[in-house]
Amino acid sequence: MEIDHLIQHYQEIIKCYEENQKTEAKDFNVFDFMSEIFGLGETKHSRIIAFLLNPDAPHGQGKLFLNLFLERLELKNYEDDHWKVYAEKGNADVLIQSTYPIRKTIIIENKSNWAEDQSNQLYRYWHDHIYLFHNRDCIKSRDKTINRIIYLSPHENKYYEEHSLCKPEKGYEECPEKKVPIKIDNWFFRSEFRDWLYECLKNLDEHSQKISLFITDYINYWEATNFKHETIMNGLEEHFTNKQTWTDLKEILSKKQQTKINWIENFKAKLKFLSESSGWKFYQQNYGDFRIYPSDNWGICFVYEYEKGLSIWKEGITIEQKEKIKEDLIGSISDFHFIDNEFHNNTTYVMVFNQNEELMFKDEEEFAWEANNTNLFDTIANILKPHLNEETRKMFLEINNKLE
Template sequence: MNEKIFNPNPKDLINVIDNLYSSMNNYNKEVINLISNFEEENIKRYKEILDKQGNKLKFNIFDIITDKWKRENLHSEILKFLFENCEDFFNDFLDLIEIKNKEEYSNAEITNEEAKIDILIKSENKAIIVENKINWAHDQNEQLARYYKEVKDEYKKVVEKIVYISPSKDKKPDSQTFGKDEKIKKEIENIYKKIIGFDGNENDLVSCLEKSRDKLKEDLEKTKNNLDSENIHKLFFINHYIEILKRTGAGDMSEVELNFFKEVMEKYKTDKDIFKKINYIGEMYKNLSIARINNLVERFEGNYNNQCFWREFYSEKRGIKYEIDIYTEDYQYSGLQLFSREEMQDKLEQDNKDIKAWLEKHNLFEGFYIHYGRWSKKFKFPEEENKLYEFMEKLIKLLEEDIESIYSGK
């Protein structure tokens, strides 16, 4: 994204505006009003793409095979497997590449690397050539032209589509891949179809897979299949592959950014300071995490660094400090942690049991979970910021009055 035009992510922009508006001076308010008047469609589209990128699994089976998922052949083999074993996905893919008569391929033969073609889908009379460039592989000399002539002349098939799977709209086929023969080139251009692995749009490969995955989910819910069913395993596999495709691609923001720029130029063309004001919002956004920490320090008299607010409470009975940390670098959440300063693992585990029992005794344990060995609790920002403050007031008061009851003596 062009930082001279727009620093913050629109996903968080409205949150920034709402959170800071009350303390703004007149110049700040002018900037806020300027940003707030932008078309909601651009902000909404940006948010949709960011949301799709943000859904990450805590564990992905493909990470076990590390660099192998980055190789071109693996993607071709996975797609072949899905075509052969997930009928819904195969049909959705045929819709995506605009095949009019899907029945033609109801008993298709699907191969990898036949005649060096990544994926070749053959019916009795027709064929679909799929060239996989998901990992940015270069186009070989007259590659698509050679494949087209091979299938047409040697296999005696009508090539209905040549599909070029790209990781981004910026990855385009070299002109030479269509060949030098003008007649062949024109024939290929008439059946050529480019699709993107992932760019956040409805017609990318990820969306096609998600459509098929959702059908699997519906079927599983209807039939109440057990955990060992074939569809459960397919669902698991597709979910993990979708995430890998998202990693190889990138949400395409360029159209949103261009619309934003045009809107700025049209609506505010008489305002010579327009880009200074937008940059000003960007600077506020970058400093928002620190502003949140400073607010916590002011309210709760703790310590801070650029990463978090913290406050310590000494237990004479335990002979050690208990600590509250609050992290604000995540612009969607404030993360609270409660833990002991114990460094020995076995004693730390017992302290965590004691802390849990103490929180439960005071009806404060709901929402806590262990994160990196510490009891943690998240509050949405900015929706639950007041809820965080109320929780902190209760927690601090109880720690000041009842800290000695945390230690169980074990």
């Protein structure tokens, strides 16, 4: 079959490219090393981007990188704003916000690893981080001079999808907007993002050698990533000009997407049954966020996220509030460790499973495959079962009451 030949040719191109990379003389790149040893998923790329943008990060450049970024967005009067930068906050990859003198929000949706758009994804981000941030003020939430959403992808052939802009059927009834009301800015790692990094380099002084090398390595990493993408696409182009191959490939990709959805739905169904048969309540925030609550009143819960693993989570909890419940949780749940401050730049994580690495995956594709073809669910179920009892349920409800 021609499709078999296509797959074989793809594997040959990858093998040839990797062999050339090993034999060609080139300088050591810290990001190539990280990618090979640890993997560079979207979460890690988001944290790198947030690190550079954060004026309080230990890169020694203060607001320099952030100001150059805001300048490229053509925002006005940003110099005196009190900016805070977060990675992976409330499911936003990178969140940049100012509360004084004017409330402003910038969301970066990072698609560094080609993840597909989830249904209503950009709408949920706009609602949670712009609409609610402006206290449900529709006029301010539509104002592009104080709100931006940047869709950052590796290549010009990946744009945001229209279905991600639309309002979900349930859960957002209080908001009148049926679609994200501000224009989305498409940025690409190989052009707009790269140009910003070059601008950052150009404005460094002679004493900033370490951060200069860091940024240079990141630029080179993306140059190599783009070259690899172009090499693969050029090598496969002859197959794509065959109409039957093109049609077959489209059908295969469509079936792959549906298979992935089915696998995740099966995982969800098993986790839901485990929760409800134990007297708990199940809720799925999105394809990568599964929650188990002690009752319909929400509050503290167990959460499984494929990028962060298994945790105990409480919406809106502060570091000070955590201290009030620390002793209760540590004394009852020994296979999780307590998070005194932040986890992934977020205070809402209260405890994290001690051996989370085996439950974490770089993207939705890997998670879906593992969920269907390995003992992932059984592993998670064996961790949760000892805790999904009446004693823990009552403790969680008492914690909710204590924090009200």
